[in-house]
Amino acid sequence: MRTNQFICGDAAHVLKDAPNESVDLVVTDPPYLVKYKDRLGRTLANDDNPDAVLSVFDEIYRILKPSSYCISFYGWNAVAEFAERWKSLGFATVGHIVWVKSYASRQGHTRYRHESAFVLAKGWPQKPQNPIPDVLPWEYTGNKHHPTEKAVSVIEPLIKGFSKPGDVVVDPFSGSGSTSVAAALHGRDYIGIDVEERYCAHARERIARLRQMQSEELPTAA
Numbered sequence: 588m589r590t591n592q593f594i595c596g597d598a599a600h601v602l603k604d605a606p607n608e609s610v611d612l613v614v615t616d617p618p619y620l621v622k623y624k625d626r627l628g629r630t631l632a633n634d635d636n637p638d639a640v641l642s643v644f645d646e647i648y649r650i651l652k653p654s655s656y657c658i659s660f661y662g663w664n665a666v667a668e669f670a671e672r673w674k675s676l677g678f679a680t681v682g683h684i685v686w687v688k689s690y691a692s693r694q695g696h697t698r699y700r701h702e703s704a705f706v707l708a709k710g711w712p713q714k715p716q717n718p719i720p721d722v723l724p725w726e727y728t729g730n731k732h733h734p735t736e737k738a739v740s741v742i743e744p745l746i747k748g749f750s751k752p753g754d755v756v757v758d759p760f761s762g763s764g765s766t767s768v769a770a771a772l773h774g775r776d777y778i779g780i781d782v783e784e785r786y787c788a789h790a791r792e793r794i795a796r797l798r799q800m801q802s803e804e805l806p807t808a809a
């Protein structure tokens with residue numbers, strides 16, 4: 588499968604074209620399975636369809652290289668479903684990261700002031716020499732282009748901490764493409780997949796802008 592592209596489609600099908608054990612790192616942010624609806628009435632594809640979300644992890648496990656990481660955001664509401672699938676596939680939970688928000692994104696029995704992700708290991712990856720902290724600051728994007736858009740600054744520590752330049756980073760629930768932008772910023776190759784074409788189109792525009800900026804920063808040949 589060609590790297591440095593966004594593919595529109597159901598990741599469980601799209602990833603069938605990716606060879607076994609070909610990917611260095613997965614960083615992803617699946618629908619949290621909470622029937623999400625934001626203040627503007629925007630929803631997320633498959634947020635009410637656990638099979639369509641969890642089945643993607645079967646492919647993620649297959650395409651990851653032996654001894655590698657998958658970092659997945661999740662919502663506490665459906666942690667049991669996610670954890671059961673990850674465990675049944677063979678992933679080991681080797682870390683848990685919390686991002687602290689300065690504001691409450693919602694309110695229920697508590698005020699929601701954090702996001703979280705599990706660090707999952709396939710096999711026995713070598714521990715990073717300088718592990719990242721498991722509590723990190725959150726940045727709000729304004730969600731202009733996607734209802735749950737993660738800031739590039741939120742993803743960057745994951746890319747830098749769990750991969751190296753030249754690695755292939757895949758995000759099968761890519762949305763606005765923040766994982767791929769963070770990967771490209773740090774010299775990694777990327778593949779982003781989303782079932783909604785409008786998000787793939789936006790992600791392609793973001794990468795094109797980044798490439799343009801990077802080319803303008805290059806010193807001109809003497």
Ligand SMILES: C[S@@+](CC[C@H](N)C(=O)[O-])C[C@H]1O[C@@H](n2cnc3c(N)ncnc32)[C@H](O)[C@@H]1O
Nearest residue numbers: 597598616632633736737760762763765781782
């Ligand atoms: C929580 S959002 C990801 C947001 C992303 N992290 C960002 O910064 O914009 C999850 C995304 O997964 C996509 N999605 C849901 N089911 C999918 C599937 N089976 N295959 C590919 N994409 C899917 C949705 O369209 C949505 O954009």
